Amino acid sequence: MSHPEQLLPHGRVLRYEFKERMNHWVAAGSFIYLMLTGLAFWSPWLFWIASALGGAELSRMLHPWIGLVFFVSVCYMFALWSSQMNFDSVDAAWWRSLNHYIRNEDDKMPPAGRYNAGQKLLFWSFFIGAILLLASGVVLWFTESLPWSLRWVRYISVVVHAGTALLLIGNFMIHIYMGVFAERGAFGSVIRGDVSLAFAKRYHPGWYKEIVGNSDRSK
Amino acid sequence: MSQATLRIQKISGHAGTVPGEDTQREFTVCKLVDTTTCIGCKACEVACVEWNDMPFSQTTFDNTYQTMPDTRWNYWNLILFNEHEREDGTLQWLMRKHQCMHCAEPGCLEACPADGAIVQYTNGVVDFQQDHCIGCGYCVTGCPFNIPKFNNVTKRMYKCSLCTDRVSQGLEPACIKSCPTGCLHFGSKDDMKFLAEKRAKQLRDHFGYENAGVYDPPGVGGTGVIYVLHDATKPELYGGLPSNPTIPLAVKFWKHPLKWLGNVALVGGLIGLFAHYLKFGPKAHDESDAASKEGD
Numbered sequence: 001m002s003h004p005e006q007l008l009p010h011g012r013v014l015r016y017e018f019k020e021r022m023n024h025w026v027a028a029g030s031f032i033y034l035m036l037t038g039l040a041f042w043s044p045w046l047f048w049i050a051s052a053l054g055g056a057e058l059s060r061m062l063h064p065w066i067g068l069v070f071f072v073s074v075c076y077m078f079a080l081w082s083s084q085m086n087f088d089s090v091d092a093a094w095w096r097s098l099n100h101y102i103r104n105e106d107d108k109m110p111p112a113g114r115y116n117a118g119q120k121l122l123f124w125s126f127f128i129g130a131i132l133l134l135a136s137g138v139v140l141w142f143t144e145s146l147p148w149s150l151r152w153v154r155y156i157s158v159v160v161h162a163g164t165a166l167l168l169i170g171n172f173m174i175h176i177y178m179g180v181f182a183e184r185g186a187f188g189s190v191i192r193g194d195v196s197l198a199f200a201k202r203y204h205p206g207w208y209k210e211i212v213g214n215s216d217r218s219k
Numbered sequence: 220m221s222q223a224t225l226r227i228q229k230i231s232g233h234a235g236t237v238p239g240e241d242t243q244r245e246f247t248v249c250k251l252v253d254t255t256t257c258i259g260c261k262a263c264e265v266a267c268v269e270w271n272d273m274p275f276s277q278t279t280f281d282n283t284y285q286t287m288p289d290t291r292w293n294y295w296n297l298i299l300f301n302e303h304e305r306e307d308g309t310l311q312w313l314m315r316k317h318q319c320m321h322c323a324e325p326g327c328l329e330a331c332p333a334d335g336a337i338v339q340y341t342n343g344v345v346d347f348q349q350d351h352c353i354g355c356g357y358c359v360t361g362c363p364f365n366i367p368k369f370n371n372v373t374k375r376m377y378k379c380s381l382c383t384d385r386v387s388q389g390l391e392p393a394c395i396k397s398c399p400t401g402c403l404h405f406g407s408k409d410d411m412k413f414l415a416e417k418r419a420k421q422l423r424d425h426f427g428y429e430n431a432g433v434y435d436p437p438g439v440g441g442t443g444v445i446y447v448l449h450d451a452t453k454p455e456l457y458g459g460l461p462s463n464p465t466i467p468l469a470v471k472f473w474k475h476p477l478k479w480l481g482n483v484a485l486v487g488g489l490i491g492l493f494a495h496y497l498k499f500g501p502k503a504h505d506e507s508d509a510a511s512k513e514g515d
Contacts, residue, residue: 041332041355043482044234056333056353057374102495104502143356144369148289154360155469158330162473166481170488177492183502202504 006211011197013211015189023076024190027126030070031172037063038165064141067133074130081123084114090206091117106202113206118178122171129168136161225387229339231331246407247323247343248386250395251415252316253447254457255422255431256402259284259298259314263394263403267296267318270382270393290317292368295379296394299458311449315457316394316403319366319379321345321443326466327378329474330361336376343408343443344381352376363439363464381443411445418447438465 037059040050050056093110094117100108136157200208273293285300336351354374358367382392391405422431432451454460
């Protein structure tokens with residue numbers, strides 16, 4: 001189980017390879033556009049966002065296409081990461097210790113693997129959310145083509161689309177907060193790909209062990 | 220369409236108050252359609268297409284007296300035809316002039332996200348402003364009468380404007396003007412209600428239509444088009460006129476509780492995250508606690 005090839009010089013360790021980072025930013029860029037234009041349609045008080053992004057007609061035209069980009073990107077994420085996202089017994093213990101996690105008492109947390117339980121939940125929420133948004137979004141995209149007898153599909157779609165988007169925006173806010181502000185080194189990992197061994201050991205001890213394993217790197 | 224001199228009382232997708240609200244008093248206008256005297260001549264259909272300067276539209280023959288299956292983006296007014304077999308086996312031809320109902324509480328306007336794309340004038344007319352329309356189609360979801368229609372070329376929605384350009388100049392709508400039997404009337408809502416009830420009573424008292432009545436559905440706050448029906452207990456017979464139309468529950472839920480819940484959750488979440496940072500700060504780890512101690 002040892003992955004010494006992920007060890008980099010100067011006490012660094014590779015966390016995300018190029019394809020993971022690239023895909024992350026395709027998803028991030030498309031999600032941010034979808035969120036902003038979506039919020040513009042969500043509330044009259046935010047309609048100005050669409051004006052700032054080139055006008056609401058353009059937003060209405062591009063939102064579905066960017067949505068497809070986002071969906072494809074999430075599918076690729078699924079291909080890359082889903083095998084590492086299964087919940088296990090450590091995750092159950094992790095949830096029980098959430099209180100410590102919130103208080104930044106990471107030394108009291110059960111040893112998370114490459115992803116902790118919160119990250120796994122984020123992953124699945126985005127994967128399932130993307131499917132729901134695509135399904136309801138296609139209905140809203142071609143809403144006028146739907147026959148009158150199937151109008152209930154439209155009714156379900158507007159609620160599902162808005163509700164799912166709200167949940168994902170909530171998760172997105174937590175994700176940004178954790179990645180950019182709360183966990184130093186996390187943002188760099190998805191830009192340059194590496195974290196320090198100290199970072200790995202502190203936040204992802206299971207993963208750390210997996211990489212360092214029996215290698216004599218520590219000498 | 221043209222706003223002319225009309226004041227506005229409701230604006231779609233609009234943040235804040237309605238400019239000019241309550242600065243002018245107007246009669247609520249209303250079309251009265253007496254289905255019992257409609258002969259299905261289609262003069263109103265032609266007048267609508269003519270006045271609103273819309274191109275000739277291909278018709279569909281389906282062995283009835285109906286011009287086409289449904290209204291189109293450039294065909295706002297359609298006589299729906301139904302050959303109804305009564306309980307005693309006799310036939311009855313039901314014809315209803317189908318167009319935008321100009322609801323007092325318009326579902327299209329409620330659902331529309333584009334600022335000013337749908338307005339309701341002080342006289343009650345609900346009007347689409349295509350220059351502000353973004354073509355999202357939410358009005359289709361909001362409407363309980365299947366009225367707004369999409370133009371795939373201009374990417375905008377269209378429907379009956381109640382001849383706003385004529386009405387604002389004191390004229391009656393083109394359809395009313397063209398009706399040869401006098402089954403169409405136009406005036407203030409109060410006058411039309413009075414006339415409609417009088418006609419319904421006449422039908423009940425003298426013509427044997429004991430269920431004759433007026434269709435002015437309260438679920439959408441009443442409509443700017445009201446019908447006299449031979450049988451007001453079965454409006455569905457008249458080309459699927461809904462018996463109790465309301466703004467769809469999903470649209471109400473989406474635009475009210477979900478919106479408030481969502482806004483509170485999002486703003487609360489932002490404040491919560493900021494407060495978390497102030498209280499607990501970033502997670503800290505000792506960078507020197509690297510490989511040196513590991514491996515033991």
